[in-house]
Amino acid sequence: MTRFPSALPWLALAALLRAQAPFPTAPAPSPVPVLKEYPATPAGRLLREIHDHAEVVARVEQLCDTIGPRLTGSEQLRRAQAWAMGELTRFGAANVHEEAYDFGLAWTRGTDSARLLTHNGIRFRVDQQAWTPATGGPVRGELILVDARNLEELQPFKGQLKGKILLRTNPDDKRPPLARRGADFATYQAEQAAMNQLLKDEGALAALTMSARKNGLGFAAGGAGHDPKKAGLPAAYVPQEPYKMLLRLLARKEPVKLELSLGGAFSKAPVQAFNVVGELKGTEKPDEVVILGAHLDSWDLGTGATDNATGSAIVLEALRAFQATGLKPKRTIRFVLFSGEEQGLLGSRAYVEAHRAELDAIQAVLIHDMGTGMVKGFTLQGREDCRGRMAQAIAPLNDLGVKDLSLRVMGSTDHAPFDRAGVPAFAAIQDPADYFLGTHHSQMDFPDHLIPDQLVQGAQAMAITAWELAEMPVRLPHGMNLRPPVAAVNPQGPR
Numbered sequence: 001m002t003r004f005p006s007a008l009p010w011l012a013l014a015a016l017l018r019a020q021a022p023f024p025t026a027p028a029p030s031p032v033p034v035l036k037e038y039p040a041t042p043a044g045r046l047l048r049e050i051h052d053h054a055e056v057v058a059r060v061e062q063l064c065d066t067i068g069p070r071l072t073g074s075e076q077l078r079r080a081q082a083w084a085m086g087e088l089t090r091f092g093a094a095n096v097h098e099e100a101y102d103f104g105l106a107w108t109r110g111t112d113s114a115r116l117l118t119h120n121g122i123r124f125r126v127d128q129q130a131w132t133p134a135t136g137g138p139v140r141g142e143l144i145l146v147d148a149r150n151l152e153e154l155q156p157f158k159g160q161l162k163g164k165i166l167l168r169t170n171p172d173d174k175r176p177p178l179a180r181r182g183a184d185f186a187t188y189q190a191e192q193a194a195m196n197q198l199l200k201d202e203g204a205l206a207a208l209t210m211s212a213r214k215n216g217l218g219f220a221a222g223g224a225g226h227d228p229k230k231a232g233l234p235a236a237y238v239p240q241e242p243y244k245m246l247l248r249l250l251a252r253k254e255p256v257k258l259e260l261s262l263g264g265a266f267s268k269a270p271v272q273a274f275n276v277v278g279e280l281k282g283t284e285k286p287d288e289v290v291i292l293g294a295h296l297d298s299w300d301l302g303t304g305a306t307d308n309a310t311g312s313a314i315v316l317e318a319l320r321a322f323q324a325t326g327l328k329p330k331r332t333i334r335f336v337l338f339s340g341e342e343q344g345l346l347g348s349r350a351y352v353e354a355h356r357a358e359l360d361a362i363q364a365v366l367i368h369d370m371g372t373g374m375v376k377g378f379t380l381q382g383r384e385d386c387r388g389r390m391a392q393a394i395a396p397l398n399d400l401g402v403k404d405l406s407l408r409v410m411g412s413t414d415h416a417p418f419d420r421a422g423v424p425a426f427a428a429i430q431d432p433a434d435y436f437l438g439t440h441h442s443q444m445d446f447p448d449h450l451i452p453d454q455l456v457q458g459a460q461a462m463a464i465t466a467w468e469l470a471e472m473p474v475r476l477p478h479g480m481n482l483r484p485p486v487a488a489v490n491p492q493g494p495r
Contacts, residue, residue, distance in 0.1 A: 030401075032400070042467060043468065046325060054317060056314055060313045067083065071109075073105070074300075091320045093280060100274050102270065105227065105270055107130050109263075117258060117259055125216070126218075127219065130221070131231060132233065133233075154199075168235075196231075212237075217444060218239055219301075226270075275348075280322055281332050282331040288361050289333075289362050291364070291366070292333060293365065293414055294308050297338075297341055306445055307440055308341070310458070314462050316335070330470060338414045345414055364469050366378070366462060370427075372450045372454055372455050374430065374431045377429045379426055380426060390405055394461075400460060428462065433454065
C-alpha cells in the first residue's frame with residue numbers, strides 16, 4: 001500500500017487514486033444488434049413493442065428491491081408469487097393459479113461469523129450452507145483438511161476428526177475427476193448423505209468449503225436435505241482468499257484453531273412449495289401448449305436479480321407484449337414460474353409428475369435462466385431431430401444475433417425434467433456478462449448488474465420463439481433421445 005505525506009492536498013490524493021489500476025471487471029458485453037426496420041409480421045410487431053415499451057428492467061427492480069431474496073419455503077417467495085399472479089392477471093392471462101407440491105422444512109439464514117484463535121486472529125466472512133444445522137452458538141476446534149471425494153477416500157480419516165473443523169476443498173488437487181458412469185443425482189445425493197453421516201459419527205464439529213467466486217465473494221447453495229436429522233454437519237462457504245490463507249497455515253504443520261458460529265434455523269413444520277401458472281389460450285389448438293418458463297426462487301445473499309428475477313421478468317414481459325399487440329396464438333402459450341429450482345429443480349420435476357398424462361401435448365418448453373446477457377440461441381439437448389424446426393422458430397431473430405442451435409446437453413435448470421421425459425425442452429444460450437464472475441449465487445446479485453438492452457433483447461428472443469412455435473403448422477418430435485455422454489455440460493456450476 002502506498003503511503004502519502006499528511007500534508008498532501010485532498011485533490012491531489014484523489015487524482016492519484018484515480019490514476020491507479022482499476023479493479024478487475026468482466027469483459028465488455030457483446031453489443032446488441034440494432035434493427036434498421038421491423039417487418040410487417042407478428043414477429044415484427046412483437047420486436048417493436050418490446051423494444052419500444054419493455055418493462056422488464058423495472059419489473060426486476062420491483063421484485064428485487066421491494067420483495068428481495070426468495071428462498072424456497074420462505075414468506076418472501078410467497079409474497080413474490082402473489083405479486084407474479086397479480087402481474088399475470090393484469091396482463092390478461094387466463095387460468096392464473098398456483099400448483100402446490102410437498103417441499104419439506106423451510107430454512108432461514110441466521111448470523112454467521114468466524115475468527116482465528118491462533119496466528120493472526122483475523123475475522124472473515126462465512127456463509128452457512130442452507131439446510132444444514134446451526135452450530136448452536138460459537139464452537140471452537142482445530143482445522144484439518146479432508147479432501148475425500150467419496151466414502152472410500154474418507155476411510156483413512158476415521159479416528160482423526162473428533163472436535164475438528166474440516167476444510168473440504170483442496171484447490172491444488174490434481175487428481176482426475178471421479179468417474180460417475182451411470183450415476184444419477186439420487187445416487188450422488190445418497191453417497192453425500194452417507195459421507196455426512198460418517199463425519200457426524202466421527203464427532204467433527206463443522207465443515208468449510210471454498211467459495212466458487214473470486215474477489216472476496218461468498219457463495220450460497222444447499223445442504224444435504226430438508227430433514228435436520230439427516231442434514232449432517234453445520235457447513236459454510238468461505239471466500240477464496242481467507243480459505244487459501246487457512247490452507248497455508250495448515251501447510252506449516254502448526255495447530256490452527258478457529259471459532260465458528262452458524263445461526264441458520266429450520267421451520268418447525270413441513271411446508272408446501274408452489275409453481276405459478278397462467279396462460280394465453282390458443283385459438284385453433286388450445287390443448288397443445290408451448291411453455292415459457294423461469295424460476296422465481298433465488299438464493300439469499302443478494303436479492304436474486306440475475307438468478308433469476310431476470311428470467312421471471314422476461315416471462316411476464318412476453319405476456320405483456322402479446323396483450324399489447326393483441327396477438328392470439330394458435331396453440332396455448334403457458335407461462336410458468338417455478339420454485340425449488342435452486343434445491344434441485346423441485347418445482348419443474350413436480351410439474352412434470354403432476355402433468356405426466358399431458359406431456360405429449362407440449363409443443364416445446366423454453367427456459368431463461370442465465371442472467372442479464374443477450375440470448376444467442378438455444379441448447380438442443382442433443383436433439384438433431386429438432387434442429388430444422390427450431391431454426392424456423394428463431395429465423396425472425398437472426399438479425400438480433402439469435403442463431404446458435406447447439407447440440408449441447410445443458411442440465412441444472414428447469415427444462416431438464418421435461419427433456420428427461422422426452423419433451424422438446426430447451427434453455428436459452430446467453431452472453432455470460434458477469435454472471436459466473438460475480439453475481440451467480442453471491443452477495444453481488446442485485447439489479448445494479450443488469451444490462452438493459454441485453455435484457456430487452458432476451459425478452460424479444462423468448463417471446464418470438466414461443467410465438468413461432470405456437471404458430472408452427474407441425475409438431476416438434478417427442479421421445480427420449482440417446483446422446484453421447486461427452487455432450488453433457490453443466491453451465492450453472494454447483495447449485
